[in-house]
Structure formats: structure tokens, C-alpha cells
Amino acid sequence: MRRVAFAIVGTIAGLVGLLSFKTHSASIANPPAAISTTGPSTSGGAPNTGSEPSAPSVPGSSSNTVTGDAADTRWGPVQVRITVTNGKLSDVTAVEYPSENPRDQEINSYAIPALNREALSAGNAKIDMISGATYTSQGYVQSLQSALDKAGLK
Amino acid sequence: MTPLTARAHTEQQRTVHVEHCMGTVFTIDIRDPGNWDDAIGDVVSWLHEVDRVFSTYRYDSDICRLQRGEITLDGADRDVAEVLELCADAQVVTGGYFTAMPNGRLDPTGLVKGWAVEHASRRLTAHGTANQAVNGGGDMQLVGEAASGRPWTVGIGDPRESRRVLTVVSGRDFAVATSGTAERGAHIVDPFTGHPATRAISATVTGPSLTQADAYATAVLVMGPAGVRWIADVDGYEALVVAADATCYRSSGWRIPTDVRSG
Numbered sequence: 001m002r003r004v005a006f007a008i009v010g011t012i013a014g015l016v017g018l019l020s021f022k023t024h025s026a027s028i029a030n031p032p033a034a035i036s037t038t039g040p041s042t043s044g045g046a047p048n049t050g051s052e053p054s055a056p057s058v059p060g061s062s063s064n065t066v067t068g069d070a071a072d073t074r075w076g077p078v079q080v081r082i083t084v085t086n087g088k089l090s091d092v093t094a095v096e097y098p099s100e101n102p103r104d105q106e107i108n109s110y111a112i113p114a115l116n117r118e119a120l121s122a123g124n125a126k127i128d129m130i131s132g133a134t135y136t137s138q139g140y141v142q143s144l145q146s147a148l149d150k151a152g153l154k
Numbered sequence: 155m156t157p158l159t160a161r162a163h164t165e166q167q168r169t170v171h172v173e174h175c176m177g178t179v180f181t182i183d184i185r186d187p188g189n190w191d192d193a194i195g196d197v198v199s200w201l202h203e204v205d206r207v208f209s210t211y212r213y214d215s216d217i218c219r220l221q222r223g224e225i226t227l228d229g230a231d232r233d234v235a236e237v238l239e240l241c242a243d244a245q246v247v248t249g250g251y252f253t254a255m256p257n258g259r260l261d262p263t264g265l266v267k268g269w270a271v272e273h274a275s276r277r278l279t280a281h282g283t284a285n286q287a288v289n290g291g292g293d294m295q296l297v298g299e300a301a302s303g304r305p306w307t308v309g310i311g312d313p314r315e316s317r318r319v320l321t322v323v324s325g326r327d328f329a330v331a332t333s334g335t336a337e338r339g340a341h342i343v344d345p346f347t348g349h350p351a352t353r354a355i356s357a358t359v360t361g362p363s364l365t366q367a368d369a370y371a372t373a374v375l376v377m378g379p380a381g382v383r384w385i386a387d388v389d390g391y392e393a394l395v396v397a398a399d400a401t402c403y404r405s406s407g408w409r410i411p412t413d414v415r416s417g
Contacts, residue, residue: 128183128296128300129309130311131292131293131310132356149170
């Protein structure tokens with residue numbers, strides 16, 4: 001099942017910044033009370049300041065870029081690259097993902113940013129796990145996990 | 155499949171294993187020092203055994219053979235009787251909003267994954283772990299703490315806005331299950347109409363047992379916003395619902411954290 005990714009397809013620009021999120025803390029009446037859903041949506045995060053895609057990890061530097069193993073999914077290989085800055089996950093980019101047909105692109109235009117957000121939330125806000133399955137998460141999680149493991153993060 | 159088990163030695167020793175099974179991904183995350191290869195091997199075998207017995211996609215699974223009338227309950231794996239009993243209990247508690255026969259066919263899927271994860275977690279405990287999480291496709295059972303003095307924190311994904319986490323829940327020894335209409339393309343059927351549930355797009359249930367939380371999340375998704383009132387009478391469980399009109403509802407005991415901000 002294991003496949004080697006031969007090429008880095010390219011950086012998916014603009015998919016991910018250093019996202020922040022706010023939890024809803026609006027005042028809430030007794031159930032079934034509606035929780036305010038007008039909280040800020042977190043677009044426009046900081047620009048990607050990660051290293052060049054092919055930059056090797058430099059021991060002792062404050063910023064390392066690690067690429068996870070390519071993981072096969074039913075839609076094609078998925079490969080994730082992470083940047084670790086000062087011991088914290090600072091960027092996650094899918095460097096390879098299925099895009100062979102319009103349907104794949106449609107799926108990924110939603111799923112990849114969602115998963116990037118999850119990964120960054122987990123790295124920055126000490127969220128240990130995310131509840132709620134996401135469509136193409138399998139290969140992504142697998143590749144991400146291998147990258148995290150290679151980086152020795154947490 | 156590619157086994158992914160790794161140990162990292164930085165702040166604390168942690169063992170993580172990712173396994174594909176039941177059409178989704180399972181993560182076993184042990185936060186205790188030690189070599190847990192045997193424990194993980196045991197849990198992984200268990201998960202695949204559950205898939206062999208309960209899959210509705212495997213022609214030769216016990217569930218499919220029961221559907222076709224080729225075997226009776228006596229001839230099935232003994233776990234089948236336990237699961238169907240748990241399904242019957244959940245059907246009673248939820249007033250029929252959860253059922254193991256959502257399409258008129260035997261399909262205990264809405265409870266099996268949570269049940270499998272909860273048993274996986276118990277198996278880890280039996281192997282000696284004290285702080286661990288088992289996550290099956292976004293449904294998880296969490297034991298102990300994520301780190302010394304730091305409880306487990308679980309983000310609830312916002313089904314509408316890809317860049318947001320709706321809220322977080324935090325604690326020790328609890329379970330979180332989320333059911334959604336968009337999840338893996340599968341529609342949850344309203345057993346009273348036979349049509350896909352439309353009142354909510356996402357339902358999350360927390361409580362002590364993932365077996366129950368998983369079934370209740372399915373039921374609450376069908377109930378819609380009314381589900382947060384229903385669950386108020388279920389001891390130990392809370393619910394968060396994102397309705398079809400994108401409004402969020404929570405049960406009275408669902409605590410909204412005020413101390414969590416992005417780092």
C-alpha cells in the first residue's frame with residue numbers, strides 16, 4: 001500500500017495562515033437557547049512564513065520544515081508538510097492531494113483548509129483532538145501524523 | 155496499511171498509533187511513558203475483529219449473514235448479542251430516534267463504532283495505561299489527562315465554517331461523539347419518516363460512555379434542536395446541536411469555556 005511521492009506538486013498558496021479561533025462565549029439562556037453564531041470568522045491570518053518546500057531541517061534552528069509520508073487514499077495520495085517554529089506547529093500545508101477530476105477539487109477545496117485549521121488549532125491552542133469527521137481526513141491525518149512524529153513534536 | 159507508531163521524547167513520552175479500519179481512521183494516543191506495542195497490537199486486532207463481525211459492507215460479516223437469514227443470533231459472534239442489546243436499550247432511551255434498523259434492515263453501525271472505541275480504551279487500561287485517548291473517526295473516549303495537570307481538550311468542529319472550531323470541551327474520563335449529515339457522504343435516516351434527517355446538520359454528545367454517546371448523537375441529529383431538551387433527562391450526557399438554519403443549541407449542562415483562546 002505504501003507509495004512514494006515522487007514530486008512535491010506545489011504549495012497550495014493561501015490555504016492556510018496562522019489561524020486563530022474564538023470559542024463562543026455569548027450569554028446563553030436556558031435550553032434550547034441559541035448560541036450566537038456571529039462570532040468572528042478567522043480569515044486573513046498571518047502569511048505563511050514557512051521555509052522553502054525543499055529546505056532541509058536544520059538541527060538547532062528555531063524553524064523546521066518536515067514532510068510527512070505520502071498516504072494513499074481512495075482518491076489518490078495525500079502528503080502533508082508541517083513547519084515547527086520554536087517547538088510549536090506553525091504551518092500545515094498539503095503538498096500533494098487528489099485533484100484528478102472536478103469532484104476531487106470540489107471536495108478538497110473544502111476539506112483541506114478544514115483539516116489545516118484542525119491541525120493548527122491542535123498545535124496552537126492545545127486542542128488534543130477534534131470531534132466531527134471530515135471527508136478526506138484519512139490520508140491527511142496519516143501523513144500529518146508521520147510528519148509530527150518525524151518532527152518529534154509533543 | 156502503513157503502520158504509524160512513533161514515540162517522541164520531548165516534554166513527555168507519548169505513543170501514537172494511527173490505524174485505518176471500518177472505513178475511517180482510528181487514533182490511539184497514549185500519554186504514559188513506556189513501551190505499549192503489545193497494548194496497541196491488541197487494540198488494533200480488536201478493531202479489525204469488530205469490523206469483520208459488524209461490517210455492513212462485508213458480505214461474510216455476521217451482521218450481513220444475519221440480514222440474509224443465513225445464521226441466527228445463536229450462531230453469530232457473541233459480541234453481536236451484546237451490541238444488539240445495547241441498541242435496544244438506546245432505542246428505548248431515545249424514544250425510537252435511535253434504532254438498529256434505520257432502513258428496515260439490521261444496521262447497528264450508529265452504535266458499533268463508539269462501542270468498539272470504548273472497548274479499545276478499556277483494553278488499553280487493562281494493559282496498564284492511565285492516560286489515553288482512542289479516537290475513531292472523530293468519536294473518542296478519553297481517559298486520565300493529556301499531560302500532568304492538563305485535562306484532555308477536544309475541539310468541536312464547526313460543520314458550516316471550515317476555518318472555525320465551534321467550541322471546546324475539556325475534562326478527564328469522558329467521551330465525545332459527533333454525528334453530521336455530511337459525514338462521509340452517509341445520510342442518517344429519520345426512523346419515523348424513512349427520509350434523511352434534516353432538522354440538524356451536526357449533533358455532538360458528551361458523557362461517560364462513548365457507546366451511549368455515539369447512539370445518542372445519532373438520535374439527537376434526527377431530533378434536531380429538541381434533542382438538547384431530551385438529553386437533559388439523560389443523566390450524565392450533554393448535547394450541542396447545529397440546526398439546519400445554522401443556529402447552535404446546547405443542553406443546560408453544556409459548559410461553555412471562557413478561558414480558551416488561541417495561543
